[in-house]
Each structure stands twice: as C-alpha cells, then as structure tokens.
Amino acid sequence: xxxxxxxxxxxxxxxxxxxxxxxxxxxxxxxxxxxxxxxxxxxxxxxxxxxxxxxxxxxxxxxxxxxxxxxxxxxxxxxxxxxxxxxxxxxxxxxxxxxxxxxxxxxxxxxxxxxxxxxxxxxxxxxxxxxxxxxxxxxxxxxxxxxxxxxxxxxxxxxxxxxxxxxxxxxxxxxxxxxxxxxxxxxxxxxxxxxxxxxxxxxxxxxxxxxxxxxxxxxxxxxxxxxxxxxxxxxxxxxxxxxxxxxxxxxxxxxxxxxxxxxxxxxxxxxxxxxxxxxxxxxxxxxxxxxxxxxxxxxxxxxxxxxxxxxxxxxxxxxxxxxxxxxxxxxxxxxxxxxxxxxxxxxxxxxxxxxxxxx
Numbered sequence: 001x002x003x004x005x006x007x008x009x010x011x012x013x014x015x016x017x018x019x020x021x022x023x024x025x026x027x028x029x030x031x032x033x034x035x036x037x038x039x040x041x042x043x044x045x046x047x048x049x050x051x052x053x054x055x056x057x058x059x060x061x062x063x064x065x066x067x068x069x070x071x072x073x074x075x076x077x078x079x080x081x082x083x084x085x086x087x088x089x090x091x092x093x094x095x096x097x098x099x100x101x102x103x104x105x106x107x108x109x110x111x112x113x114x115x116x117x118x119x120x121x122x123x124x125x126x127x128x129x130x131x132x133x134x135x136x137x138x139x140x141x142x143x144x145x146x147x148x149x150x151x152x153x154x155x156x157x158x159x160x161x162x163x164x165x166x167x168x169x170x171x172x173x174x175x176x177x178x179x180x181x182x183x184x185x186x187x188x189x190x191x192x193x194x195x196x197x198x199x200x201x202x203x204x205x206x207x208x209x210x211x212x213x214x215x216x217x218x219x220x221x222x223x224x225x226x227x228x229x230x231x232x233x234x235x236x237x238x239x240x241x242x243x244x245x246x247x248x249x250x251x252x253x254x255x256x257x258x259x260x261x262x263x264x265x266x267x268x269x270x271x272x273x274x275x276x277x278x279x280x281x282x283x284x285x286x287x288x289x290x291x292x293x294x295x296x297x298x299x300x301x302x303x304x305x306x307x308x309x310x311x312x313x314x315x316x317x318x319x320x321x322x323x324x325x326x327x328x329x330x331x332x333x334x335x336x337x338x339x340x341x342x343x344x345x346x347x348x349x350x351x352x353x354x355x356x357x358x359x
Contacts, residue, residue, distance in 0.1 A: 032056060032057065032291075032292050033054065033055070033056050033057070034053065034057055034289050034290060034291040034292075035288075035289070035290045035291075036053055036054075036287065036288075036289055037280050037281060037287065037288040037289075037290065038280060038281075038286065038287030038288065039284045039287075039332075039333075039334075041284070041331070041332040041333070041334070042261070042284065042285070042287050042332045042333055043287070044332065045321070045325075045328055045329055045332035046263070046287060046318075046321075049317070049320075049321035049324075049325055049328070050263075050314065050317040050318050050321055051317070052310070052313045052314050052317055053289055053314070057291050057292075057293070057294070057299070057301070057310055058301060059293045059294060059299070059300060059301060060072070060300045060301060060302060060303065060305045061303070062303075063295075063298075063300055063305070065269060065293075065295075066267060066269030066270050066271055066293065066294065066295035066296065066298075067186070067187070067190060067271055067295065068295070069267075069269075069293065069294060069295030069296075069298040069299070069300055070190075070191070070270075070271065070295035070296040070297070070298050071190065072298070072300060072305065073132070073133070073295065073297065073298035073300055073305075073309075074132075076305070076306055077132035077133070077136075077305075077306060077309075078132065078136075078306040078307060079130070079132050079135050080135045080136060080138070080139045082102060082129075082135050082138050082139070083102070084100040084101060084102060084129060084150075085100070085101040085102075085103060086098060086099070086100055086101075087099040087100075087101060097151065099149055099150065099151055100129040100149070100150040101147070101148065101149050101150075102138055102141075102142055102147060102148035102149075103147055104116065104142050104145065104146065104147050104148070107142075107145040107146070107147075108145065109144065109145030110145045110146070113147070116145070116146065116147050117146045117147070117323045118146065118147040118148070118149055119137075119141045119146050119147070119148050119149070119319055120148075120149050120150075120151060120163070121134055121137055121138070121148065121149070121150045121151075122150075122151060123150065124170075124297070125195060125199075125225075126195055126198040126199065126202075129150045133169070133297050133311070133312070134150065136308065136309070136312045137312060137315050140312055140313075140315055140316035140319070141316070141319060143316075144316065144319065144320050144323075146319065146323070163260055164260060164261075164322060164326065165260050165261040165262065165263075165318075165322040165329065166258075166260060166261070166262040166263075167262070167263045167264075167265070167314075167315060167318050167319070168251075168262065168263070168264045168265065169265050169297055169311055169315070170265070170266060170267065170270055170272065170273060170295075170296045170297045171251050171264065171266070171273065172251075172272050172273040173250060173251050173252040173266075173273060173275065173276070173277045174250050174252055174275055175245075175246035175247075175249050175250045176243070176246045176247070176250070177274055177275050178272055178273060178274065179224075179225065179226045179246065180274075181271055181272070181273075181274040182224070182225060182271065182272065183224055183226065184271075187271045188224065190271075191271065191272070192224055192225055193223070193224075195225055196222055196223060196224055196225050196227070196228055199222075199225070199228050199232075200219070200220050200222060200228065203216060203219055203220065203232065204216070204220060210232075213235075213236060214231065214232055214235055214236065215231070218231055219231045219232045226242060229242045229245060229246070230242035233245060252277050252279060255277070255279060255280070255283060255286055256279065256283060258283075258285065258286070259285065259335065260285065260333075260335070261285050261286075261287075261322070261329050261330075261332075261333045261335070262285060262286045262287070263287050263289065263314075263318050264277070264280070264286065264287065264288045264289065265289045265291075265299075265311055265314060266288065266289070266290050266291075267290070267291045267292070267293060267294030267295055267296070267298075267299065268290060268291065268292050268293070269292070269293050269294070269295060270294070270295060270296045271295070271296060272296045273296070276288060276290055284333050284334045285333040285334070285335060289314070291310070294310065294311075297311070298311075299311040
C-alpha cells in the first residue's frame, strides 16, 4: 500500500510540476507577438498578405534559449528531398561560380518557364544547398510554382539588379559586435570553434592556390573566425586590418543604399546577431520582424520541431506576396517603377524576369 501511495504521489507531483511549467511557458512565450518595425504602409501590406507576422510565436518549449534552438535546428531538422541541376560558371579571373537550380518544370501555376518567377537563395557562412533551412525554403517556393537558384548585390545595383524584393534571416548586422559575441566562452565552444575549423578545412583543401597570396600555415592556426578573417579574408580583399573589413562588410551600413522591399527576420536571443538594427525606422522599403526567441536560423515551433518552422512559413508567405501583389508592395514601400515598354505591356517580346533574393 505504501509503495502504491508513493507512486501515486510522485505521479501527481510530476503532473502538477509539468502543469506549472506549461502555464509558465504559455505566460512567458505564447502571448508574445514579434515586433514589426517598419513604415505604416509596409506594415499594412505585410499583415494583409503575410499573416504570420501578426501571429504569436511560441518556440519549442524544451528548446530554452537561442543557443539550444540553434543547435537543435542543426541536428534534428528534417531534410526535404530536392533535386538540383548544377551549373558552373567560369569567371575572368580563373575562378568559378557554382549554381544549383531547381527548374520546377512541373509547376502548374507557372507552366511557361519564361514567365516563372525565380527565388535566389544565398546561404550563410560555410552554408550550401544541402542545409536543412535551404531545403525547406526550396520546398516552400517550389510548392508555390517558382523556380529556385542558389548562389549580394542589392545595395550595389539597387533597382537595376533584377531583384524585385529580398528577405534576410538571422543576419549579423554589425560584424564587429557579432564577432565579440561569438568569442564569449560558451559561444566560442558551441559555434565559433566549429565554424573556424570548417573555414580552415576549406583553405587546406585549396592550399596550392591560396599559398600564392597568403601564408596558409599561419591561416590554419586560426582559432576564431576573427583570427581567420585577419589572416585570410581581409588580406585577400585588400583591407589593412580585420576591423576595416568588418566595418565595410557590416550589412547595416548597406541597408540605406537598397531600393527594393526587404523583410528582415531576427531573434533577440541570436548569439550570432546580438544587436538588432534601428535604422529601419527611417527606411520605407525595409521591415524588421524581431522575435524574443528563435536563435540563429532556427525559430523552431512545436514539441517535435523537425518540420516547417516559423521562418519557413514567413519565407513562403512573403515570397508569394511579392510575386502576386507586386504593385501593392511597390506602393507600400514608396518605390517608383518605370512603366514597362510597349512590347512587354501588349504581351509581345521577352517577358521581364522577376526574382526574389533570400539571405
């Protein structure tokens, strides 16, 4: 009898403990709607065509904190099957660019390949077309009928880039502050060390070419991303120091020079991006969606977060909104477009390309 009573007590205690934890979780997280920072007109457009921006974001309850979200996403995220067509382009300096295409010839929405919108994805540091977040983004786009290409020139070319809009996920807006955050002991152990090793491995793989311009042995001794950039990246691109390179490379400096609609998703607990951007309040074409939690390229939801995440739902809705309501988003962002030529407006001639860039 005592044993059964003790078992019942422990069971009731555990149930009550879980109930208390779940109520605390609901109070702490489920009533938090991400902060949408942008012009009123852009906000109206997003809330109308991307309803996920107004939803409450409830992160996976057992993924507590940005670091755990980031790690779990990298380890447990599912990988939807994607078939790529690879294209290699040789550059004038002897290098080559590798493009992975998803032509989506089975698209029922856009059966004509010349009229099919294209989504351009630029993976992050050491990323590639096989990353889970890339595969899920491809899945979101292809199910809506679009083509994909995985390969930044929004700021440099402005409206002449051929890009009609952009979406960024977990961008580190200030490279110097991001580097400081990544060198904190726990962040170095969990992330910085691994990424640095990956960069060194790539350098070692191309040693014969790189040793013509850098001391490869010195580069391979780097223990942080900052050390690698000091010894390799900044040197190769002609900067006097890593600090100069980081100042020039920080994306926050480039936002004022963009001229297409851009939606930026960041999490306040992202170890890679410790500080959000405030300049968006003065830019009519830029919107910042800031969640309290979500980590770096994670934003996991549900008890078993292997499938579609918050960021992937946002990606799919925004891309669809851009392609299906181009005039609305141009007006919302105050972007003036040249009138199409007669051959475009009357249905004749080559149709202009429509691309969305994702980083």
